[in-house]
Amino acid sequence: MSSKFKSIIAATAARVLSRAVNSRGLAIDDITPRIEHSLEKYLFKDNPDVTAAEVVKFIDELRADELCLVLACEKGDADAWSDLVRDFDATVKSAARKMCANPADADDLASSIWAELHGLRRDDDGRVKSKLSYYSGRGSLGGWLRAIVSQLAIDEFRKQSKLVQVEENREFENLANEASTHADRSLVSPSESPEEELSNKLTATHVLAAIQEAIAMLSPDDRLMLKLYYFDDVRLKDLAATFGFHEATASRKLVRIQSAVRDLVEAILKKEHGWSESEVNRFLSEAAANLGMGIEHMFKVFIFAAVVQEVIRRCVL
């Protein structure tokens, strides 16, 4: 780290402490190493031409209260630990419940998290190792804790991968196994003849593969946006907030990305399977329509069941 930023860092660190509602008796020397580590990780590592203004801006955007809380906990401040547990135990437990099938496992996971944070483990030199030392203050402490819970849950699941998996642990499975090996990726509804069904399946497989290939050809930003929206069901406004632009901008980007994927898929299908323009359009429509029919059928059944239930309730009860 350039020495020219030392004085700026010291001055800005003092501002962090003054910004905090409760600085917990920390001194500039307590907070400066953490700030320098964050700068190194997020600013200097990927940008050798960092300006002083960028350094100041980076430090000013740190979450002062949460950083002070974490640093005080690392110093062994009992009050800080009480506040940390009081304020974030619910967050940890909530995250653990989402990762575990039953409450007992969730409690165990939450307890493990707190143990990790307390630093019950010791490194080879005998020093206490605490995950708190990894919190930089850039993101929220709650978000950091949730991420810690998720990662620890994945590690635990991998260790216990020999045990029988229950359906509720599907999320675990998807996280731990990076690539799905599901063979049954049917995009078709039951058709009249086995030949048609086979044909439809093959078509669907080709279409799916073309889509995957097209997605891989997108830029990382576009690929990430597409996956977060379509695969992870992130809402448009949340997606926009994460990427730092307006919701309208996010919607326009998604439209553009989808159009790009369509163009790529068409090109791939034509090139790899020799399909004509009309065949590509027809097969894409069929694949989507089959899935749509399946969904419509499910909706019709659901609506019918709801109507019947309502009629019975009104007439009988």
Place this chain on the structure above:
Amino acid sequence: MELDLNKEMEVLLRRAREGGPSLPAGPHLDADTLSAFAANAIPAAARVSCVSHLADCTPCRTILAQLINHPEGISEAPAKVLAVAATPWYSKLFTLPKSAYATASLVILFGAIAVFFISQNIKEKGTEVSRNIEPAISSPKEMEVPSPATTLPPSTVEPTPETVAPTAPAVKKEIEQPPVKAKDMPEAPSVTAGAPPPPAPAAARVADEQVSDEVRNEAELPSARKAAPKMSAAPGSDATTVNGKTFVKKDGVWIDAQFSGETTINVKRSSEDFNRLDVGLRDIANKISGTVIVVWNGRAYRVQ
């Protein structure tokens, strides 16, 4: 905000999540980086490498999506509110001390309501009793008008100096005379202002000529209000005769001697139904305060 998306592609893309390679570039992102990324707190230069990894790493991207989809994880405020509000407010109502207070409050409230209604009932009954007793013991100054049913058009009245103006004191003056006679005579004169003498039933033709004269005189009375019912009963007695019909008081109700327990037609003096009754029946009802059961033309009427 609605997206103008190709529906086919949207369906296919959502199904495409189940497949596809996931070859992360570099080591997984740590929790601090993921939380900072979700909060849009990664500087632009560092963001590039993060995006490159996240675009191809399903586990890291999934964790990122969880952080994005759960706002409490990326909010500035800590989870204090969650910890404090762990118990829903409605559950707190059922905690022991609060439920005890609530129960006690409800008991007091219902008790007060019950006492109020009971007192109202007692008051009404007391009013009826006092009405029954008043004609015998009260002075003529007391003027109770049982109902407004005796209203007559002004043209039927020929006011005289002695007659009652439609004011309470004047009416009192006129009524002074009848009570004297009510004391002396077992049958009170029928006072239906402006109305012809009712055709008394055959059994009730004991009314003598004096009474009919008085009726004529008193028919000139304005339509306003009448004195308290003229009953021939002595104060405190349980029997009386009105217009030739004998009534016995039982449980606060004057019951026609001819009443044999049949179903009664209930009528209130202040109602339109009362005005539609026979004049004679109304006359009797006006003479007896409180609730009275009168058998009239073969039917039992309960007037109150």
